[in-house]
Amino acid sequence: EPEVTQTPSHQVTQMGQEVILRCVPISNHLYFYWYRQILGQKVEFLVSFYNNEISEKSEIFDDQFSVERPDGSNFTLKIRSTKLEDSAMYFCASRRDFSSYNEQFFGPGTRLTVL
Amino acid sequence: GENVEQHPSTLSVQEGDSAVIKCTYSDSASNYFPWYKQELGKRPQLIIDIRSNVGEKKDQRIAVTLNKTAKHFSLHITETQPEDSAVYFCAASEGDSGAGSYQLTFGKGTKLSVIP
Numbered sequence: 001e002p003e004v005t006q007t008p009s010h011q012v013t014q015m016g017q018e019v020i021l022r023c024v025p026i027s028n029h030l031y032f033y034w035y036r037q038i039l040g041q042k043v044e045f046l047v048s049f050y051n052n053e054i055s056e057k058s059e060i061f062d063d064q065f066s067v068e069r070p071d072g073s074n075f076t077l078k079i080r081s082t083k084l085e086d087s088a089m090y091f092c093a094s095r096r097d098f099s100s101y102n103e104q105f106f107g108p109g110t111r112l113t114v115l
Numbered sequence: 116g117e118n119v120e121q122h123p124s125t126l127s128v129q130e131g132d133s134a135v136i137k138c139t140y141s142d143s144a145s146n147y148f149p150w151y152k153q154e155l156g157k158r159p160q161l162i163i164d165i166r167s168n169v170g171e172k173k174d175q176r177i178a179v180t181l182n183k184t185a186k187h188f189s190l191h192i193t194e195t196q197p198e199d200s201a202v203y204f205c206a207a208s209e210g211d212s213g214a215g216s217y218q219l220t221f222g223k224g225t226k227l228s229v230i231p
Binding site: 048 | 149151157158159161204218219220221223
C-alpha cells in the first residue's frame with residue numbers, strides 16, 4: 001500500500017537557522033498538508049496546498065513558513081529562521097481528491113528540535 | 116473556525132471491557148469526522164470515519180456514532196485488547212462540499228490504557 005514518506009526523521013538545528021522538511025505524498029493525491037504536533041499536545045493544521053498554491057493556512061503559518069512543490073513528487077516546508085517554539089513533530093499528509101473520499105494519509109513525521 | 120473538544124484526556128480500562136471517547140464540534144458545516152490512532156512515536160492512522168449523512172458506523176470492535184443536532188460524535192471500542200493502548204484523536208472537517216481545503220481540526224487526544 002502506498003505511503004507518505006518524510007525526511008529527515010529527526011532534525012536538530014540552532015535557533016535562527018533555516019530548515020527544510022521534505023515530504024513525498026502518495027503519487028495520485030492532489031491535496032497536501034502540513035500539520036505539527038508539539039510534544040504531548042494535539043495535532044494542529046498549518047497549511048494546505050492544492051494545484052500548486054496554498055489553499056488555506058492557519059494563524060501559526062506566519063511569514064517564517066513557506067511551502068513548495070519543487071517537482072512532481074516532493075512537497076517541502078521551509079522555516080526561515082527557527083525559534084525554540086518551533087520544536088515539534090511535523091507531519092505531512094496527502095489526500096486523493098475532494099470529490100468523495102476524504103481520508104488524509106499521514107507521513108511518519110519529522111521531529112524538529114531547535115536549540 | 117472549527118473547535119473540537121475531546122473527553123476524557125486519559126482512560127484506563129480492563130482488558131475485555133469497552134471504552135468510549137466523546138467529542139463535540141462547533142462548526143455546523145463540518146460533515147466528515149475521522150478518528151485516528153497514534154501509537155508512541157508513530158504517525159496518526161485512520162481507524163474509522165463517519166460522514167454526516169450517517170448516524171452510526173461499525174467496523175468489527177470499533178464503532179462511531181454521530182449526533183449532528185447536538186454536534187457530538189463518539190468512538191466505541193468493545194472487547195478491548197492491550198494493543199488498543201494508544202492515543203486516540205477525533206477530528207472534524209468540512210468534506211465533500213466541493214470547495215475548501217478540508218483540513219482537519221483535531222481534538223486534544225485521549226490516552227487509552229488497556230490493562231491486561
